Every structure is written in structure tokens, then in C-alpha cells.
Amino acid sequence: MKIIRSLRVDEVITESSKTALRERLQKTARQLDQECQQLLFEKRKLEKKQGVSKQDVHKRFQAEIRKREEKAATIAFQLSQLDVLPIGSEIMIQEVEALVEVEVGMKWDELASKKIVIQDGIVIRIE
Numbered sequence: 273m274k275i276i277r278s279l280r281v282d283e284v285i286t287e288s289s290k291t292a293l294r295e296r297l298q299k300t301a302r303q304l305d306q307e308c309q310q311l312l313f314e315k316r317k318l319e320k321k322q323g324v325s326k327q328d329v330h331k332r333f334q335a336e337i338r339k340r341e342e343k344a345a346t347i348a349f350q351l352s353q354l355d356v357l358p359i360g361s362e363i364m365i366q367e368v369e370a371l372v373e374v375e376v377g378m379k380w381d382e383l384a385s386k387k388i389v390i391q392d393g394i395v396i397r398i399e
Contacts, residue, residue: 279370280387282362288392294354297347304344311337362389 283289315333319326357363372383389397 273374274371275374276369277372278367280364281366281368282387282389283365284389284391284396285357285359285361285363286392287359290354294351297351301344301347304340308337308340
């Protein structure tokens with residue numbers, strides 16, 4: 273029998289993957305900052321309209337801005353942790369769904385703990 277199962281994908285940290293990850297995180301942080309600036313602009317624009325409740329506009333926009341600020345704080349933490357992450361360590365980068373063959377007598381724990389390990393974009397092992 274075949275089942276669909278979530279499979280963990282880990283990446284071995286190298287100098288090049290560390291640099292690429294840093295760039296991705298910094299790009300995401302810049303994008304979140306731009307979104308916050310755009311939301312502030314839209315908020316001010318809506319507050320000037322007549323017939324619109326300033327309190328409702330403020331609450332709605334502040335909630336969206338707060339979400340993005342929390343994501344930015346998480347990214348800042350990840351960037352700080354990236355600096356102390358040793359070369360050769362493995363980090364989880366995503367989960368994918370895989371079609372897995374299950375047969376009577378198989379150990380479920382072994383099936384559940386499978387993962388793919390990549391290094392510099394190349395699969396180096398499947399555990």
C-alpha cells in the first residue's frame with residue numbers, strides 16, 4: 273500500500289548555503305519593511321477620507337503591521353543565529369509530501385523518521 277507522508281528536507285550548512293540563506297532572509301526582511309511602509313501610507317490615506325471610522329482603520333492596519341513586524345523580528349533572530357551556526361550542521365529547510373510504500377511488518381517509527389539531506393542544492397542522502 274502506498275501512502276502520502278510529510279518528509280523532512282534538511283540542508284547541510286556550507287559557506288555558500290549560509291550566504292544564500294542570509295541573502296534570502298535579508299530580502300524577506302526588506303520586503304516586510306516595504307509592506308509596513310505601504311500599509312502606513314494606505315492607513316493615512318484612508319484616515320483622511322470622510323465617512324470612514326478612524327478607529328476601525330487604525331485597528332485593522334495596526335494588526336496587519338504588527339503581523340509583519342513579528343515576522344521581521346523572527347527573521348532578525350534567524351539572522352543572528354545564522355552567524356553562530358557551524359559549517360557542517362544540518363537545518364530543516366522545508367517539508368515535502370512523498371509517496372511512501374507501506375507493507376505489513378514494517379516498523380512505523382522507521383517510516384516516520386525518513387528525511388532527505390541536501391548540500392549546495394544536491395541530494396546527498398535519503399535516510
